[in-house]
Amino acid sequence: MKRSLPYLLLVALAALIYFVFPDQLPLAARIATMAIFVMSLDLVVGYGGLATLGHSALFGIGAYATGLLAMHVTGNPLIGLLAGALAGALLALLSGLFLLRYEGLTFLMLTVAVGQIAQNGASKLRDWTGGEDGLTGFEVQKILGMWSFDLYGKVAFVYCFVVMLVCLWAMRRLMGSPFGLSVVGIHQNRLRASAIGGSVRGQLLKLYTLAGAFAGIGGALNAQVNQIVGLDTLGFELSADALVMLVLGGAGNLFGAIGGTAAFMLIHHTASAINPYHWLFIIGGLLVFVVLVPRARLFEALRQRVMRALPVAREVA
């Protein structure tokens, strides 16, 4: 019961959104999609300790794979997700073989290079990807042969949310497994982990590949719901935004990744409706604040204030 509680809370929240804020379903679906991507980034950054700014390459290739599959072979959504996962995992495996030979700033800059090469390549391969115009005109069939995407975004929301829950569950299982623990051990002390035995690079490559699969699923969902794939899905900005979302929620915690994504996108949605530059003031100020006032101290201050305001709570405590 205790272990399923977070999932039940998420489902209750989704039901609340579905019934109380039906106008916001497209935004909520986007949040669920991004949350998958940010959670996959959390595997790499939060658990593995590998700072990357090229994660969007994995998201984007998943999106293009799904789009191309729907255009030329089949529009089956679940097969599309699978294709996205495979494409993301494959690119992660191939680039990981190269990237993981390096550490620190070198690793970070090489991930930027991989992302930029993917984006420039996609822009050049116009016959396949539509270049600057993006990939459009592919059709997505009914989900499980029963539900087709509707104008109000109801089906899209439920679909994205369910996929997000499944991904969350899978990633939590993965990170709780001996494999996940060994990755955290590598993050904490690489030298010691390799002294204990086992291949550090092999484990990290496995982690990177798995994260690539999840990022690819996020990209696939994005392609299916929006029915367009653009060069921005491969862009540097998406990687940087995802990193900000992750840190706002707290790296190394998958629920934090979901919370950070939701907070970021909600603020973005409201602030940029007023003026795109206001949004930068808010996100910039938020980042500066988060670093200057560490979370632990903030919570302590909050707790004390609540305690003072509620004499009853003090007696109970």
Added chain:
Amino acid sequence: MLLLANILIDGIAYGMVLFIIAVGLSVTLGLMRFVNLAHGAFAMTGGYIAAWLVREQGLSFYLGVPLAVLATGLLGALLEVTVLRRLYRRTELQQVLFTIGLTFLFVATANLLAGPEVQLIPLPPALSHAVDLGVRTLPAQRLLVIASGLLVVLAAYWVLNRSRFGIWLRATVDNTAAASALGIPVQRVYVLTFAVGAALAGLGGILGAELMPLEPYYPVKYLVLVLVVVAVGGMGSIAGSLAAALTLGIIDTASKYLASDWGSLFFFLAMAILLAWRPQGLLTARKA
């Protein structure tokens, strides 16, 4: 032949601009171990102040530019004293996030104060003239850029390796406690280094305004470029930064002349190859 000369001259000028901006970041990143992703914002600030002084206030170019560089250095010092100093002991990720947040604040402020338009710095007649080099004519501004770059190389090399300040800085970086015990004004060394880095970034922003147009998103757009130079050159290595900036500047210029529809693919491909070959920096031999 003419094409080759064009690529070389434009590439070297571009590389020099990259170097002037990158050298400050290389020092903070490599010697002070502070990841300052707001460095591009200093370059933009320098450019914006110069544009404002020369265009709006009617100052002469030769007075406005040094003033703008000085102002950028002061801003860097102010930031170091008020906030950045507290972050030296934090993790890299926290430094990255804080300085990205700072960058966003700079972007939004630039837009608030000057609007989203590109800012132009009017050149004095002497610099907008073409100079005949025999091979080809080129704007005098390019020559100024290349000369300034060389001057910065020599000055930086001399300060770090020959001057007392350089000795202080290297001692402070190696062992802050011991340096402080020996009577070196550690805090002042850090502020000054940071301020000079920011001022140089400002100078680079002004000199490169033609190639890298000054607009509010400038710090975000060109940050990656500058980081690439630092990473390829090896952190803290001035000669390495110069070699990296010139190599990448020439490659980028060549790909713009010869294969413009590939975007920056060749730039990043070159960077990946150079980094893979020499992960510690171009002029540093691979360790172990």
